[in-house]
Amino acid sequence: MTNPYTVADVMTERVVAVRPGAEFKEILAAMERGKVTAVPVVEGEGRIVGVVSEADLLLKEELRDHRLGLIEQLKRLDATAKAGSRLARDLMTSPAVTIRSEASLPQAARTMATHHVKRLPVVDEHGAVQGIVSRSDLLKVFLRPDEELASEVRRDAVEHVFPLSHQDVDVRVEAGVVVLAGHVRDASLIPLATRLARAVEGVVDVRCELTGEAGG
Known part of the structure; x- marks a missing residue:
């Protein structure tokens, strides 16, 4: 992290x-x-x-x-x-x-x-x-480049929380707003990934469009 x-x-x-x-x-x-x-x-x-x-x-x-x-x-x-x-x-x-x-x-x-x-x-x-x-x-x-934010969100939120299915998650950042989209194995972990993404310094907001399987 x-x-x-x-x-x-x-x-x-x-x-x-x-x-x-x-x-x-x-x-x-x-x-x-x-x-x-x-x-x-x-x-x-x-x-x-x-x-x-x-x-x-x-x-x-x-x-x-x-x-x-x-x-x-x-x-x-x-x-x-x-x-x-x-x-x-x-x-x-x-x-x-x-x-x-x-x-x-x-x-x-x-x-x-x-x-x-x-x-x-x-x-x-x-x-x-x-x-x-x-x-x-x-x-x-909040002036950090969107590309830098996307890289950090992917590393510290997506790959950290979804080590097996992170490749199926798309991370986009525009004007500091993060969009997480895709499908993961365990839906119960989606709120944690959202919180970690929002905690990245410079992130203005997070829009989560992730879907997942109940119970992993």
């Missing part, structure tokens, strides 16, 4: 980061330079200590002319503190939500969804930044 794709396979290794002492305009310049909406804040030899996003910086603009009442100030202590700050160490969200390079793509997607973030710094066992993985990076697997 082919090893599943990991974060290391799709992440961007070039990382634009700032130091804790970076000032407001320096952070903005880093975001513009990297064409990103958030940057890791690192210290020492690259250990991540937080992340500054556009949302953190926009608090300064949001609260510039807005005088908060006492109750609202108490509710938004963190926001008002950030609005009055200009250094990365005071503007950043900490601890940063990160992921390891060996994590699977579904793990990365779940982490992003759980924490409502669009990208994750990728770190090693010491917390040093190795790269960045974004939502768009996770979608890269």
Whole structure:
């Protein structure tokens, strides 16, 4: 079976980061330079200590002319503190939500969804930044060529499940959609072959037209 794709396979290794002492305009310049909406804040030899996003910086603009009442100030202590700050160490969200390079793509997607973030710094066992993985990076697997997908589906699903009758199965892929057609010896194994085909990285959907003999 082919090893599943990991974060290391799709992440961007070039990382634009700032130091804790970076000032407001320096952070903005880093975001513009990297064409990103958030940057890791690192210290020492690259250990991540937080992340500054556009949302953190926009608090300064949001609260510039807005005088908060006492109750609202108490509710938004963190926001008002950030609005009055200009250094990365005071503007950043900490601890940063990160992921390891060996994590699977579904793990990365779940982490992003759980924490409502669009990208994750990728770190090693010491917390040093190795790269960045974004939502768009996770979608890269869906750009795999149809021929490559067909070959993997045939090897990891069809031949694996139907070692005796795989030659009677036709595997077609068009725009990421897999079609399995033909006749197999054991109909009870068809759902398993369908699940394995759907699990291949980059497969959009599976249409199963297989028929088989009851009870093998």
